[in-house]
Amino acid sequence: MSPNDPAGPAAPQVKALNCPSCGAALTLRSFGNAVSLVCSSCHSVLDATDPDLKVLQKFKAAEDEDSPLIPLGTRGSLRGTDYEVIGFQRRTIEVEGIHYSWHEYVLFNPAKGFRYLTEYDGHWNLFSILRSLPEDDSGASTVTYLGEVYRHFQTADATTTFVLGEFPWRVRMGESVTVSDYVSSPRVISKEGTGKEVTWSMGEYVTCGDLWKSFNLTNEPPVPVGVYENQPSPLSASVKSIWAMVGMFLIASLLLLVIVYVTARSESVFEQTYSFDAASHDEASFVTPVFALHGHTSDVELTTIASLNNSWIYVNYALINQDTGRAYDFGREVSYYSGRDSDGEWTEGSNTNIVTIPSIPPGNYYLRIEPESDPALGVILYTVSVKRDIPQLIFFGFGILAILIPALFITWRAMNFEHLRWAESDYGTPPDDGSLIGTLENLASNFKSSNSGDDE
Amino acid sequence: MSQPTANCPNCGAPIAFRWSGSVQTVCTFCKSLLIRTDLDLEMVGKVADLPAAASPVQLGTEGAFAGRSFVVIGRILYEYDQGNWNEWHLMMNDGVSGWLSDAQLEYCITFAAKPEKLPSECRRGQQYTWQGQTYTVSSITKAHYRGVEGELPFQTWDRKDVIFVDLMSPSGKFATIDYSEDPPLLFLGHAVEFEDLKLKNLRSFEGWS
Numbered sequence: 022m023s024p025n026d027p028a029g030p031a032a033p034q035v036k037a038l039n040c041p042s043c044g045a046a047l048t049l050r051s052f053g054n055a056v057s058l059v060c061s062s063c064h065s066v067l068d069a070t071d072p073d074l075k076v077l078q079k080f081k082a083a084e085d086e087d088s089p090l091i092p093l094g095t096r097g098s099l100r101g102t103d104y105e106v107i108g109f110q111r112r113t114i115e116v117e118g119i120h121y122s123w124h125e126y127v128l129f130n131p132a133k134g135f136r137y138l139t140e141y142d143g144h145w146n147l148f149s150i151l152r153s154l155p156e157d158d159s160g161a162s163t164v165t166y167l168g169e170v171y172r173h174f175q176t177a178d179a180t181t182t183f184v185l186g187e188f189p190w191r192v193r194m195g196e197s198v199t200v201s202d203y204v205s206s207p208r209v210i211s212k213e214g215t216g217k218e219v220t221w222s223m224g225e226y227v228t229c230g231d232l233w234k235s236f237n238l239t240n241e242p243p244v245p246v247g248v249y250e251n252q253p254s255p256l257s258a259s260v261k262s263i264w265a266m267v268g269m270f271l272i273a274s275l276l277l278l279v280i281v282y283v284t285a286r287s288e289s290v291f292e293q294t295y296s297f298d299a300a301s302h303d304e305a306s307f308v309t310p311v312f313a314l315h316g317h318t319s320d321v322e323l324t325t326i327a328s329l330n331n332s333w334i335y336v337n338y339a340l341i342n343q344d345t346g347r348a349y350d351f352g353r354e355v356s357y358y359s360g361r362d363s364d365g366e367w368t369e370g371s372n373t374n375i376v377t378i379p380s381i382p383p384g385n386y387y388l389r390i391e392p393e394s395d396p397a398l399g400v401i402l403y404t405v406s407v408k409r410d411i412p413q414l415i416f417f418g419f420g421i422l423a424i425l426i427p428a429l430f431i432t433w434r435a436m437n438f439e440h441l442r443w444a445e446s447d448y449g450t451p452p453d454d455g456s457l458i459g460t461l462e463n464l465a466s467n468f469k470s471s472n473s474g475d476d477e
Numbered sequence: 478m479s480q481p482t483a484n485c486p487n488c489g490a491p492i493a494f495r496w497s498g499s500v501q502t503v504c505t506f507c508k509s510l511l512i513r514t515d516l517d518l519e520m521v522g523k524v525a526d527l528p529a530a531a532s533p534v535q536l537g538t539e540g541a542f543a544g545r546s547f548v549v550i551g552r553i554l555y556e557y558d559q560g561n562w563n564e565w566h567l568m569m570n571d572g573v574s575g576w577l578s579d580a581q582l583e584y585c586i587t588f589a590a591k592p593e594k595l596p597s598e599c600r601r602g603q604q605y606t607w608q609g610q611t612y613t614v615s616s617i618t619k620a621h622y623r624g625v626e627g628e629l630p631f632q633t634w635d636r637k638d639v640i641f642v643d644l645m646s647p648s649g650k651f652a653t654i655d656y657s658e659d660p661p662l663l664f665l666g667h668a669v670e671f672e673d674l675k676l677k678n679l680r681s682f683e684g685w686s
Contacts, residue, residue, distance in 0.1 A: 053531030056560040131682040132533040134582025152668030154645040
């Protein structure tokens with residue numbers, strides 16, 4: 022028998038029927054795969070496997086009690102397959118006296134079968150029934166599916182509180198089933214039922230925008246509220262990559278540091294000891310002999326060492342380029358005091374002062390030096406030495422800080438996201454799952470609890 | 478492979494068998510249920526019309542599974558309290574008989590496994606290991622024969638109710654224990670995706686390409 026055989030059966034058609042209860046026109050869109058059909062006019066639940074559409078249940082509802090955001094009969098392309106919305110139900114759970122409801126859309130393709138879209142507070146998931154059994158990890162609140170660990174999020178009894186269209190199972194208003202969700206963002210595994218029949222299904226988070234495009238919808242999509250159980254964190258990828266960057270930056274810095282230390286010449290280019298008598302009325306300023314600064318533009322370190330005790334010297338320096346006349350002016354004070362009081366020995370200050378002058382081009386330089394001090398202090402001996410090309414650690418410090426601050430900020434934001442996600446779970450806080458965020462979370466909560474312990 | 482041809486003892490229409498192991502077929506013209514005996518065909522009854530097809534598969538559909546091609550030569554429609562499902566009888570290109578089940582468009586391919594010691598009764602959640610794979614009982618279904626068409630490897634005309642135990646595994650491998658015979662039969666196979674079967678000669682659905 023070939024499909025073109027004229028004697029063969031005609032292609033199945035969408036069936037037009039009438040509700041046996043109110044006579045309203047009904048459509049069966051799933052070619053005999055439907056088990057239940059709900060009349061949208063009189064809210065009768067009908068047996069779709071019965072040619073007479075036996076009425077199984079009637080329920081009260083306003084005609085527009087709950088209209089699907091994606092109307093029945095709408096078709097869209099999801100992951101390359103066309104699906105038509107054929108059924109819609111609302112399910113409600115009660116947690117601590119508060120009712121929470123979500124919507125489920127039954128999607129149908131005549132060859133690929135059924136898929137389900139769920140919507141809660143503007144968060145959407147595309148579900149399919151699992152054909153392999155997830156492994157319950159006894160003792161742990163996780164299941165493993167295809168090598169991936171899913172963490173238990175919530176278990177609740179879900180009651181069907183509104184139905185519309187057709188379903189490939191016997192749907193009943195008021196029927197309750199235990200639903201457990203296990204998450205591994207962006208996926209979630211749902212376990213429905215207990216005892217006789219357990220169905221496992223897997224959902225994957227879909228954004229409103231993608232969905233509205235898939236179904237060519239023109240109405241306003243709902244705005245997602247809060248963080249949903251399996252909503253992908255916009256930051257978890259950034260956290261990993263930024264810490265990878267921090268790590269690489271640290272390694273690179275370390276390498277660079279080693280290279281700088283190995284290649285830096287730290288060349289001593291000038292050193293001379295002078296004596297200064299502040300009581301003398303001679304001109305204090307003088308110039309040093311010319312010394313050469315070699316190599317590329319780099320820093321110069323000038324050290325002033327004075328043999329002092331309970332005295333001070335202030336030296337005005339100018340580092341002058343003999344070739345261009347450019348001068349770098351700066352002043353340094355060296356002071357050292359010591360004594361003894363009721364607390365014992367004390368000292369203040371130091372005999373040594375070091376200053377770094379950055380970005381000095383190569384060339385021939387000399388120093389103009391003009392010391393000052395208290396004329397009462399007598400003769401002070403001081404040594405001036407100049408070193409060229411000193412490696413500077415501070416810049417590495419700045420660099421590390423520059424990358425560490427955004428890294429910490431992003432990590433904090435990611436932790437916040439996980440906090441909001443798990444706040445809605447049965448546990449209230451994120452699990453310690455060994456991941457970076459989980460570990461940090463745990464550290465933070467331990468820190469908090471140990472702190473509050475101190476307060477008591 | 479031989480394709481013995483005979484005539485329907487009821488209406489005289491030619492009856493061809495595509496598979497040498499077939500025991501039963503249905504005359505496509507007069508819907509007589511025919512049993513193949515050593516010599517001849519025996520009419521044992523008439524089959525009721527099947528409900529409007531819900532499956533894209535039909536007699537003559539071709540496909541492939543695990544490197545072997547197959548053609549659909551028969552069908553059993555089972556009914557249970559949550560709906561119905563099809564078991565399509567396959568003739569593999571190496572002469573083995575197999576089954577393609579279509580339960581609300583969820584597909585599974587199974588083959589009769591060599592006899593194992595099977596439980597006379599089981600409960601959901603019980604585990605069994607066959608051929609190195611552990612299976613967990615996922616559902617126990619009491620069904621009845623709603624209808625048949627085409628060639629089948631056993632007689633169904635005298636059967637009414639049957640218990641099926643379905644077992645799932647973490648790897649997608651699938652098992653069914655069929656309690657219609659004593660000792661029960663074990664079928665082992667795999668859950669499959671529609672597109673992986675590369676099916677041809679499918680039924681077309683109005684409004685769907």
